[in-house]
Amino acid sequence: MQGFSTRAIHAGQVPDPTTGAVTTSIHTSSTYAQDGVGGTRGGYEYSRSANPTRTVLQDQLAALEGGRHAHAFGSGMGATDTLLRILLGPGDHLVIPHDAYGGTFRLVDKVLSGFGVEHTPVDLADHDALRAALRPTTKVVWCETPTNPLLGIADIAALAGVAHSAGALLVVDNTFASPYLQTPLALGADVVVHSTTKYVGGHSDVVGGALVTDDDALSEQIAFVQNSTGSVPGPFDAWLTLRGAKTLAVRMERHCDNAERVAEMLSAHPAVASVLYPGLPGHPGHEVAVKQMRRFGGMVSFLAAGGRDAALRICAGTRLFTLAESLGGVESLIEHPGEMTHASTAGSMLEVPDSLVRLSVGIEDGDDLLDDLRAALDAVR
CATH class of the missing domain: 3.40.640.10 (Type I PLP-dependent aspartate aminotransferase-like (Major domain))
Incomplete structure (x- = not known):
């Protein structure tokens, strides 16, 4: 093939x-x-x-x-x-x-x-x-x-x-x-x-x-x-x-490169309670992901240590990460799932935590993305 x-x-x-x-x-x-x-x-x-x-x-x-x-x-x-x-x-x-x-x-x-x-x-x-x-x-x-x-x-x-x-x-x-x-x-x-x-x-x-x-x-x-x-x-x-x-392969490599760096930075930041990314060795599905995936993708979610209010402030505080629904584009996006993409799950067994922030990590320069997120996180410490 x-x-x-x-x-x-x-x-x-x-x-x-x-x-x-x-x-x-x-x-x-x-x-x-x-x-x-x-x-x-x-x-x-x-x-x-x-x-x-x-x-x-x-x-x-x-x-x-x-x-x-x-x-x-x-x-x-x-x-x-x-x-x-x-x-x-x-x-x-x-x-x-x-x-x-x-x-x-x-x-x-x-x-x-x-x-x-x-x-x-x-x-x-x-x-x-x-x-x-x-x-x-x-x-x-x-x-x-x-x-x-x-x-x-x-x-x-x-x-x-x-x-x-x-x-x-x-x-x-x-x-x-x-x-x-x-x-x-x-x-x-x-x-x-x-x-x-x-x-x-x-x-x-x-x-x-x-x-x-x-x-x-x-x-x-x-x-x-x-x-x-x-x-x-x-x-x-x-x-x-x-x-x-046609460009999916080259884009996904860059998405993954940037997402891995973002996940590592978030894991060390005091404004973040926990990071959800299958590329991290501590993720409960890491070993399965290693077995069935080429790499771990461009999506990263995390729980804000300060709860819902902190999550909303982080979403409002980025400049390169655009506050928007959807994902997978070349540009980086940030959203609050509980009140955006997953609002329909409110009150159900599938309701998501109100401190959850979801990132679609784009293909911009990785250093710029890290600086943007770090500034938003620092502002809520």
């Missing part, structure tokens, strides 16, 4: 046969001429069903995750919703992480529950707890690793064994790791989910999602439901994501 960056730049991408253009074209057409009734050219008839720019992106994403099939969506939640519509029906049960992404929890708890779908939050690092949560009606074990925002680590291969022994599928949200750092299908997962808005796109200029699987029948179901519901990205969004993914 070719190397990661080679696949990112070349998978599904060939020079245009007419002009020789080396970059993929943005095919804005909504419809396509047919050579007689049903005589489509390359299978294209209407861009909700298929679009040439989207096809190239899907070929690229499948190659990066090591899967046979990829489907690009208009958002990560669009991908999640489509998959769960297929896998779950009234009376079915799924397991979610006890610290799942707030948007996933909101979809499961506030939307799917209205259709009779049941769920149980579980610490997926505790395999006995997972086994105890499984039911005859459990169809899906939904995993994030690392989790958002507490940076928990789950052993994908072990979870696959537990899920499959119970007749359930293992779905892994690989957004935080990206396919550069981790490939869940190779570890036994059945489906990989991405918010391609984040590291895959990488420039905070496009919203998108993806599902990747080796299962031929499931891929056909995904394509059918996606076409039926219209949860697709536009051609320009697909092109932006495609372009961003």
Whole structure:
């Protein structure tokens, strides 16, 4: 198999046969001429069903995750919703992480529950707890690793064994790791989910999602439901994501370099009670992360020693770290999950600590990022 960056730049991408253009074209057409009734050219008839720019992106994403099939969506939640519509029906049960992404929890708890779908939050690092949560009606074990925002680590291969022994599928949200750092299908997962808005796109200029699987029948179901519901990205969004993914490897190396330095600095600062980063030897999931990840990612969370007020002051005190939601872009971001990305978990088992601060460490010069954070932390001591 070719190397990661080679696949990112070349998978599904060939020079245009007419002009020789080396970059993929943005095919804005909504419809396509047919050579007689049903005589489509390359299978294209209407861009909700298929679009040439989207096809190239899907070929690229499948190659990066090591899967046979990829489907690009208009958002990560669009991908999640489509998959769960297929896998779950009234009376079915799924397991979610006890610290799942707030948007996933909101979809499961506030939307799917209205259709009779049941769920149980579980610490997926505790395999006995997972086994105890499984039911005859459990169809899906939904995993994030690392989790958002507490940076928990789950052993994908072990979870696959537990899920499959119970007749359930293992779905892994690989957004935080990206396919550069981790490939869940190779570890036994059945489906990989991405918010391609984040590291895959990488420039905070496009919203998108993806599902990747080796299962031929499931891929056909995904394509059918996606076409039926219209949860697709536009051609320009697909092109932006495609372009961003070409540099994923070099960006992730810099994200990881900077995040490691940030985690070390935070660990030594008196305004910080604890640091959540799987690259630190003291992290409870460190050994598993070493086993299944290339490096440890660009996300760092920490608990402010001064509680909620200190956390809010830190979020307001940075200059290079922009106060904003989302993550995975080239620029560094800071947020207070309890009142921003994870507000929907308030009052639930998934509620996050009010002293929690989440950092998306960008690719700026590392010294500048450290100076920026240190100044904000010093101001609350």
